[in-house]
Amino acid sequence: MQSPPTLAAHDPMLKLENQLCFPFYAVSRQLTKTYQPYLQALGLTYPQYLVLLLLWEHEQLTVKELGDRLLLDSGTLTPLLKRMEQRQLLSRRRDPRDERSVVIGLLPTGRALEAQARDIPGQLLAKAGLDLDELAALRTQLTQLLARLT
Amino acid sequence: MQSPPTLAAHDPMLKLENQLCFPFYAVSRQLTKTYQPYLQALGLTYPQYLVLLLLWEHEQLTVKELGDRLLLDSGTLTPLLKRMEQRQLLSRRRDPRDERSVVIGLLPTGRALEAQARDIPGQLLAKAGLDLDELAALRTQLTQLLARLT
DNA sequence: CAATGTTTGATTGTGCACAATTAATTGGGG
DNA sequence: CCCCAATTAATTGTGCACAATCAAACATTG
Numbered sequence: 001m002q003s004p005p006t007l008a009a010h011d012p013m014l015k016l017e018n019q020l021c022f023p024f025y026a027v028s029r030q031l032t033k034t035y036q037p038y039l040q041a042l043g044l045t046y047p048q049y050l051v052l053l054l055l056w057e058h059e060q061l062t063v064k065e066l067g068d069r070l071l072l073d074s075g076t077l078t079p080l081l082k083r084m085e086q087r088q089l090l091s092r093r094r095d096p097r098d099e100r101s102v103v104i105g106l107l108p109t110g111r112a113l114e115a116q117a118r119d120i121p122g123q124l125l126a127k128a129g130l131d132l133d134e135l136a137a138l139r140t141q142l143t144q145l146l147a148r149l150t
Numbered sequence: 151m152q153s154p155p156t157l158a159a160h161d162p163m164l165k166l167e168n169q170l171c172f173p174f175y176a177v178s179r180q181l182t183k184t185y186q187p188y189l190q191a192l193g194l195t196y197p198q199y200l201v202l203l204l205l206w207e208h209e210q211l212t213v214k215e216l217g218d219r220l221l222l223d224s225g226t227l228t229p230l231l232k233r234m235e236q237r238q239l240l241s242r243r244r245d246p247r248d249e250r251s252v253v254i255g256l257l258p259t260g261r262a263l264e265a266q267a268r269d270i271p272g273q274l275l276a277k278a279g280l281d282l283d284e285l286a287a288l289r290t291q292l293t294q295l296l297a298r299l300t
Numbered sequence: 301c302a303a304t305g306t307t308t309g310a311t312t313g314t315g316c317a318c319a320a321t322t323a324a325t326t327g328g329g330g
Numbered sequence: 331c332c333c334c335a336a337t338t339a340a341t342t343g344t345g346c347a348c349a350a351t352c353a354a355a356c357a358t359t360g
Binding site: 213224248252 | 310
């Protein structure tokens with residue numbers, strides 16, 4: 001009687017609203033858009049911001065280490081890092097002890113963005129309407145799911 | 151004493167592991183990779199699969215309606231739909247009653263993929279290690295977050 | 301009906317994202 | 331020492347993703 005307005009029987013598992021992945025896909029893109037105005041003020045894209053988060057903490061990392069932490073491969077990172085190198089945010093050089101590795105180092109211009117980025121996380125949490133407890137709980141679930149998928 | 155191996159004081163809010171967005175970003179990409187072998191068997195990408203999910207349910211939708219439901223704009227959808235049109239999965243034509251609108255219609259080739267896709271959601275849930283209750287709870291949280299962001 | 305503003309897709313340009321391939325380098329094992 | 335498998339980036343090609351712009355069609359108002 002109160003069936004949906006479809007003409008034929010339709011497998012409910014194949015409805016968009018019942019998909020597992022779509023909410024993650026949509027939330028991820030919406031979150032990136034939410035970051036965008038803050039990052040645009042720093043001239044950064046979201047993946048570039050992630051690279052800087054790691055460099056602010058570690059100062060030097062190889063392309064491989066960045067890829068392992070961000071789950072991105074060199075086909076994504078190499079051109080992204082070259083663009084950031086052109087802006088003097090970071091340096092790229094071969095490791096003399098292993099010429100296969102490329103070491104990415106934070107430059108002063110990149111370090112200077114750290115201060116300007118300091119209040120971005122807080123503003124994002126406010127926009128998302130999450131308090132720190134909810135955030136921690138959600139992050140735990142997502143991290144567990146991520147571990148099961150990788 | 152047990153401080154991390156950083157040289158200077160570092161704002162913990164700017165550590166990657168404490169970010170809100172990164173787990174969503176990473177999980178979303180990992181989920182897409184998890185779908186990939188199943189979708190590759192149908193010759194589909196993940197966004198193309200989402201379009202078909204909607205068309206399997208609704209048969210006909212305008213580009214605008216697809217964009218509203220998937221939160222994608224025409225710059226993403228137009229070339230994607232043209233590729234699917236070339237494969238005879240769907241048709242694209244102007245609405246005679248409003249020539250601004252483009253109506254996307256499911257073609258038999260696209261309908262035929264529905265049967266082949268039927269067990270994808272179940273296999274994905276198994277791989278993610280989620281049961282239906284966990285899934286429903288997670289989806290509720292994500293949908294609420296999405297509503298707050300849009 | 302004419303002027304005006306709105307809606308809708310398409311186009312353009314930039315930047316990810318990743319599979320597949322290539323190339324250089326390294327570290328062993330014989 | 332030399333061959334050989336493994337490691338690491340870079341390259342290439344395809345396909346999203348989105349901002350900005352444009353153009354066509356429609357709706358509304360006077």
